[in-house]
Amino acid sequence: MFECFTDEARAVVVRAQDVARAAGADRIEPVHLLLSAAAGTGPGAGALRAAGLDADRAAASAAAAEATLLAGLGVDLDLVRERAEQSFGSGALDTRSRTGRLRFSGAAKRVLHEALRAEVAVGSRRLDDASVLLGVLAVRDAVVAAVLRDQDVEPLDLRRRLTTRGAA
Amino acid sequence: MASPTDAVATAAAADDPATGLRGVRALRELADRLEVLQVRAARDRGWSWQEVAEALGVSRQAVHKKHARSRKET
Numbered sequence: 001m002f003e004c005f006t007d008e009a010r011a012v013v014v015r016a017q018d019v020a021r022a023a024g025a026d027r028i029e030p031v032h033l034l035l036s037a038a039a040g041t042g043p044g045a046g047a048l049r050a051a052g053l054d055a056d057r058a059a060a061s062a063a064a065a066e067a068t069l070l071a072g073l074g075v076d077l078d079l080v081r082e083r084a085e086q087s088f089g090s091g092a093l094d095t096r097s098r099t100g101r102l103r104f105s106g107a108a109k110r111v112l113h114e115a116l117r118a119e120v121a122v123g124s125r126r127l128d129d130a131s132v133l134l135g136v137l138a139v140r141d142a143v144v145a146a147v148l149r150d151q152d153v154e155p156l157d158l159r160r161r162l163t164t165r166g167a168a
Numbered sequence: 169m170a171s172p173t174d175a176v177a178t179a180a181a182a183d184d185p186a187t188g189l190r191g192v193r194a195l196r197e198l199a200d201r202l203e204v205l206q207v208r209a210a211r212d213r214g215w216s217w218q219e220v221a222e223a224l225g226v227s228r229q230a231v232h233k234k235h236a237r238s239r240k241e242t
Contacts, residue, residue: 069191070198080198088205095201142190 008042044129114138
């Protein structure tokens with residue numbers, strides 16, 4: 001399926017690997033594709049910036065997502081970490097970065113399928129970084145939603161900018 | 169750390185299944201990390217796999233399969 005990817009779209013997929021590993025994840029998730037696209041230079045990255053997303057701040061809110069999700073359930077991750085470190089030493093709860101190639105999660109795979117579908121739907125045969133981002137928006141991912149919300153990025157506004165890329 | 173507006177946003181998002189389900193996953197992953205620490209500590213104190221399994225409420229095979237390999241890696 002990668003034959004219709006532009007160089008920029010391929011770069012987003014490849015870089016997502018590094019983004020996920022740097023985050024200590026064991027799989028590539030939709031949010032890693034989002035952050036990878038934000039770090040690029042393609043039309044999709046431009047649309048993200050125009051919609052108000054800052055790459056560094058987005059990475060910071062993605063990193064805080066686990067604590068935020070747990071807080072939503074009433075679990076204080078800082079407190080759990082503190083207790084774990086009391087018993088097992090400093091950094092006990094930290095995840096170790098994986099070595100080797102990380103696999104795409106089910107949701108991340110679906111991002112790529114949705115990206116392809118979006119392009120087929122408009123009769124395009126090229127899939128760029130904006131298409132990948134349309135795929136990210138098509139998948140209901142709570143971490144992606146939280147990152148966009150933190151940055152006051154309106155998903156519908158972002159979608160509009162992504163679909164009209166190059167036309168502006 | 170959380171401002172009142174954050175609290176409102178968190179409360180609103182908590183009604184969303186995508187957030188609720190992802191929260192459950194985060195909790196499960198956190199529990200897994202704690203389990204690794206606790207199992208290692210128990211084994212270091214001489215607990216058998218059978219004893220660890222009974223405390224966790226799972227089979228000896230399950231606990232051995234999940235943790236014996238990761239001990240060799242570390």
